[in-house]
Structure formats: C-alpha cells, structure tokens
Amino acid sequence: MNLKELSSLNVLEKNLGSSTGSNWFASGKQFDSFSPTNGKYIGSVLSTTKAEYEQIIKKAEEAKLYWRDIPAPKRGEIIRQLGDKLRQEKEILGKLVSYEMGKSYQEGLGEVQEMIDICDFAVGLSRQLYGNTIHSERPGHRMYDQYHPLGIVGIITAFNFPVAVWAWNAALALVCGNVIVWKPSEKTPLCAIACQNIMAQILKENNLPEGISSVVTGDAEVGKWIAEDERITLVSATGSTRMGKQVAVTVANRLGKTLLELGGNNAIIVTPSADLKMTIIGAVFGAVGTAGQRCTSTRRLIVHEDVYDKVKSSLVEAYKQIKIGDPLDSNNHMGPLIDTDAVAMYLDALNQIKEQGGNILVEGKVLEGEGYESGCYVTPVIAEVENHYPIVQDETFAPILYLIKYSGEVQNAIEIQNSVKQGLSSAIMTTNLRESELFLSQNGSDCGIANVNIGTSGAEIGGAFGGEKETGGGRESGSDAWKIYMRRQTNTINYTTSLPLAQGIKFVL
Ligand code: NAD
Numbered sequence: 277m278n279l280k281e282l283s284s285l286n287v288l289e290k291n292l293g294s295s296t297g298s299n300w301f302a303s304g305k306q307f308d309s310f311s312p313t314n315g316k317y318i319g320s321v322l323s324t325t326k327a328e329y330e331q332i333i334k335k336a337e338e339a340k341l342y343w344r345d346i347p348a349p350k351r352g353e354i355i356r357q358l359g360d361k362l363r364q365e366k367e368i369l370g371k372l373v374s375y376e377m378g379k380s381y382q383e384g385l386g387e388v389q390e391m392i393d394i395c396d397f398a399v400g401l402s403r404q405l406y407g408n409t410i411h412s413e414r415p416g417h418r419m420y421d422q423y424h425p426l427g428i429v430g431i432i433t434a435f436n437f438p439v440a441v442w443a444w445n446a447a448l449a450l451v452c453g454n455v456i457v458w459k460p461s462e463k464t465p466l467c468a469i470a471c472q473n474i475m476a477q478i479l480k481e482n483n484l485p486e487g488i489s490s491v492v493t494g495d496a497e498v499g500k501w502i503a504e505d506e507r508i509t510l511v512s513a514t515g516s517t518r519m520g521k522q523v524a525v526t527v528a529n530r531l532g533k534t535l536l537e538l539g540g541n542n543a544i545i546v547t548p549s550a551d552l553k554m555t556i557i558g559a560v561f562g563a564v565g566t567a568g569q570r571c572t573s574t575r576r577l578i579v580h581e582d583v584y585d586k587v588k589s590s591l592v593e594a595y596k597q598i599k600i601g602d603p604l605d606s607n608n609h610m611g612p613l614i615d616t617d618a619v620a621m622y623l624d625a626l627n628q629i630k631e632q633g634g635n636i637l638v639e640g641k642v643l644e645g646e647g648y649e650s651g652c653y654v655t656p657v658i659a660e661v662e663n664h665y666p667i668v669q670d671e672t673f674a675p676i677l678y679l680i681k682y683s684g685e686v687q688n689a690i691e692i693q694n695s696v697k698q699g700l701s702s703a704i705m706t707t708n709l710r711e712s713e714l715f716l717s718q719n720g721s722d723c724g725i726a727n728v729n730i731g732t733s734g735a736e737i738g739g740a741f742g743g744e745k746e747t748g749g750g751r752e753s754g755s756d757a758w759k760i761y762m763r764r765q766t767n768t769i770n771y772t773t774s775l776p777l778a779q780g781i782k783f784v785l
Pocket of ligand 1: 500
C-alpha cells in the first residue's frame with residue numbers, strides 16, 4: 277500500500293508525541309509500528325509518561341464538569357458529527373486498520389462501519405436515556421429513577437479491533453455525559469491516533485474542551501495507571517482473560533466499576549439436521565476470518581457422529597481453497613497474524629495438540645518467500661481432538677479449528693460446549709426446532725451470545741455484546757448496555773403536609 281495515502285489521517289510522523297488540539301501528550305519510551313502485512317515500518321509513537329498522564333487526567337476532570345451539563349441530545353449531536361466524519365474517512369481508516377492490524381480490507385471497512393453504526397445508535401439513544409416511574413406505597417408521594425453521568429470512563433482496548441471497540445465505548449459513554457480516556461493496544465497505536473485526530477477535530481470545531489476525549493499511549497503499565505486511578509469511575513477493559521483478572525482485582529480494590537470483555541472459546545454445534553452448506557461457510561469464516569484473531573472466532577466444532585465424516589471431508593476440501601496473503605488484496609481470504617510472538621504461540625499450540633493426542637487433519641506452517649517477508653503468515657489448521665485436552669481449554673489467538681465428535685442427543689453437545697471456562701459466543705446449526713429452542717433455553721448455551729444457523733463471529737451493534745464466566749460478564753454496544761456508563765439515582769418526592777414512613781413505621785415526637 278502507498279503510505280502517502282494515510283497522510284490525511286496524520287499518523288505517519290516519526291516520534292509522534294501529540295496531535296494538534298488533542299488531549300494526548302507523550303514524551304516517554306518510543307514504540308514503532310510495523311505492518312504485519314509486509315513487515316514495513318509505518319510510524320512511531322511515544323508513550324505517555326506518568327507526569328503527562330496526570331496532566332491528561334486533570335484536563336479530563338475539568339472537561340467532565342463542562343460536558344455533563346450539556347443536554348444529552350446536544351451531546352448526541354457531537355456523536356452525529358463523529359459518525360459523519362467516519363463516513364468520510366471510511367476507506368482510508370479501513371485501510372489503516374487493515375495495514376496496521378493485518379485483517380482483510382473488507383473487515384477493516386466493516387470495523388469502521390461498526391463505528392458509524394454505533395454512532396447512529398448513540399445519537400438516537402441520546403434522546404432515550406430513560407428511567408422508570410414507580411408507584412409509591414405512601415400517599416402523595418412520587419418515585420422515579422433517573423440516570424446521571426459517571427464522570428471519567430477509562431477504555432483499555434486490544435489489538436484485534438483497534439478502532440471499533442473504542443467507538444462502542446466512546447459513543448455510548450459520551451452521550452451518557454462522561455468524558456473518556458483511551459489506552460489503546462501498543463500493537464496498533466496509529467489506528468488510535470487516527471481516531472483521536474478525528475475526534476479532536478470535531479471537539480475543536482464545536483469549541484468544546486479537548487479533555488472530553490483523551491488518549492494515553494503505552495504498554496500494560498499505562499493500563500495499570502487507569503485501573504488504579506480512583507478518579508476513573510468505570511474501567512472498560514477489552515483483552516485477554518489474564519489482563520481482565522488483573523484489572524478486575526485492581527479496580528475492585530478501590531470499589532470502582534468494571535466492564536470486562538475478555539477471551540472466548542467459541543463453539544458451533546453441528547446436529548444431524550444441519551444445513552451442511554451453511555455450516556461449512558459459517559465454520560470456515562468463523563475459524564479463518566481475521567486469521568482466527570477475533571474474540572468470537574470459531575475455535576471448536578462439535579459435530580454429531582452421523583454427519584461427522586461428511587463435515588470433516590467438506591472442511592478439509594474448503595481449507596484447500598483458502599488464499600493467504602496481503603489482506604489489502606481482496607482475492608485473499610486470510611492475512612497475517614499480528615506479530616511473530618503470535619506466530620510462536622501458534623507453533624507452540626500445534627506442538628501441544630500433537631503431544632496431547634490430537635490428530636492434525638490440515639497441517640499448519642509458517643509461510644515463507646515472496647509476499648510473506650513479515651514472517652507473520654501461517655496456514656489455518658484443523659485438528660481432531662477431545663474437548664478435555666488442556667490445549668482446548670485455552671484461547672489460542674490463531675486460525676486453529678478443533679473438531680470434536682458427539683453422539684446421542686443435542687444435550688451432550690451442549691455439555692461439551694459449556695465445559696470450558698470461557699463463555700463468549702456459541703452457535704448451533706440445526707433445522708430441528710426442539711434442538712434450537714433447547715440450545716437457547718436456560719438449560720442450553722451458557723454464553724453471552726447464542727446463535728442459531730449463524731456462526732459465532734460477526735455480531736451486530738444493536739444487541740448487547742459480551743460473555744459470561746472468564747469472558748468477564750460485561751456488555752457493550754446495543755440494547756440497554758448504556759446503563760453501565762451511568763449511575764442510577766432513585767428519587768422519592770413527598771407533596772403532602774405529613775411525613776409517613778415507609779413500611780408503615782410509626783415515629784411520633
Ligand atoms: P491483551 O490482554 O494482551 O491486551 C489488551 C490491552 O490491555 C492492551 O491495551 C494492553 O496494553 C492492556 N493490558 C495488558 N495487561 C494489562 C494490565 N495488567 N492492566 C491494564 N492494562 C493491561 O490482549 P490482546 O492480545 O491485545 O488482545 C487479544 C485478546 O483480547 C483475546 O483474548 C481476545 O479474545 C480479547 N478480546 C476480547 C473481546 C471481547 O469483546 N470479549 C474483544 C476483542 C478482543
């Protein structure tokens with residue numbers, strides 16, 4: 277790709293340490309961003325020092341007092357402008373996502389579209405931050421609940437959705453009257469700077485304080501400052517379960533609020549009545565899309581013995597057609613892993629599968645030669661395993677699909693599916709109503725997302741997104757996920773001349 281194309285996003289300066297009119301100051305350690313697509317240098321970002329972090333939070337605290345007094349529909353107007361700006365920048369930002377993170381250009385565009393969609397959702401929401409009215413047990417009393425902004429929301433994000441996860445949080449948190457401080461992944465800093473530049477420009481055009489939306493750059497250490505900081509009321513953290521456990525403990529220690537979106541170990545159950553054509557497309561996209569680096573990637577296929585051989589041979593055939601290469605070339609289905617550390621983890625997982633007794637059906641390797649110079653391109657793997665293998669319990673962030681056989685009733689497959697620690701996304705392929713309803717019932721999938729005749733990845737913004745168990749329990753995006761970004765207040769008003777007490781308690785003076 278021609279790097280000059282990215283210059284409109286202002287992300288290519290070397291030693292970038294601040295962006296114009298934006299609440300981001302950084303003069304600390306330099307980290308360089310290389311594209312996993314070709315190994316080429318894109319740009320450098322400096323990390324925020326502790327002193328600069330303090331300056332940023334000070335500005336955020338000042339901005340919070342201003343922003344919460346702006347009526348919610350007027351806050352929505354700023355998010356409308358953000359959505360419009362993202363529409364204008366969709367192609368170029370989508371390219372940057374693809375180039376810096378390594379996902380296909382189509383998926384990069386999809387990520388920016390998700391940002392636009394959540395902005396639209398948040399604009400409507402800005403006129404609907406409803407509470408309830410409640411009938412009081414006391415005569416002449418009125419009760420209701422209402423929602424107020426929390427203050428500062430900290431957003432820690434992962435590399436694999438370098439812009440959309442920020443937007444999910446930012447759009448909702450901002451219409452809810454909060455200011456935001458974002459700690460993006462150190463693996464995709466330029467995507468974050470691009471978003472910050474877009475947001476900062478909108479704030480400037482509207483004469484709003486820059487502290488409404490800030491960025492702090494750096495590694496896990498900077499994330500820890502956010503987790504520890506009592507001034508940050510809610511910490512929304514997306515990333516590995518390992519990270520989430522640390523953030524949860526730190527924030528709980530100060531009785532702060534968390535919204536955790538952590539790792540998954542997602543399965544598709546394939547029943548005897550499944551439409552096998554749909555199953556294969558759903559499974560292959562779920563397993564190899566984003567090179568298996570989605571939190572919702574399909575990791576396990578739990579297949580009934582009656583259709584097992586057919587599914588197995590169709591999958592192996594389908595994998596032969598997968599084209600691997602530059603994600604900006606739309607002929608390719610799969611791009612690279614994020615970096616060579618991820619490649620090492622993939623290779624380690626392959627060894628473990630073999631050591632633990634797995635049967636590799638489609639062998640994995642690291643690709644070499646022309647077009648693969650970054651050393652980050654691997655081939656997708658299919659392995660027959662049993663669900664109890666230690667390696668199957670882990671989320672290996674790579675395109676490795678486990679094939680697991682079940683027999684008997686669908687309840688047996690559901691038990692296999694639920695017997696891992698993670699609980700993000702799940703799916704069943706069936707044309708049998710009894711099976712699908714059981715899967716969706718309280719005795720069915722224990723995941724935050726349960727789909728019928730759709731794969732595990734590719735959620736829409738309208739629903740609440742997130743998972744149970746070690747996935748962290750958080751919900752982001754649609755439905756009533758906005759409530760986590762606000763504090764609820766219950767109000768009781770007495771418009772009589774007497775003071776009756778609740779529960780009929782008598783207190784006479
Ligand atoms: P990661 O946990 O290595 O890093 C995520 C972010 O957390 C980074 O910004 C990192 O700097 C920061 N961080 C790391 N340790 C920290 C600590 N102790 N305190 C504060 N911040 C800390 O994850 P990654 O490799 O960037 O992303 C992949 C992981 O993210 C996968 O497990 C994937 O499933 C998960 N993920 C989950 C969702 C979801 O919605 N459930 C979405 C995207 C990614």
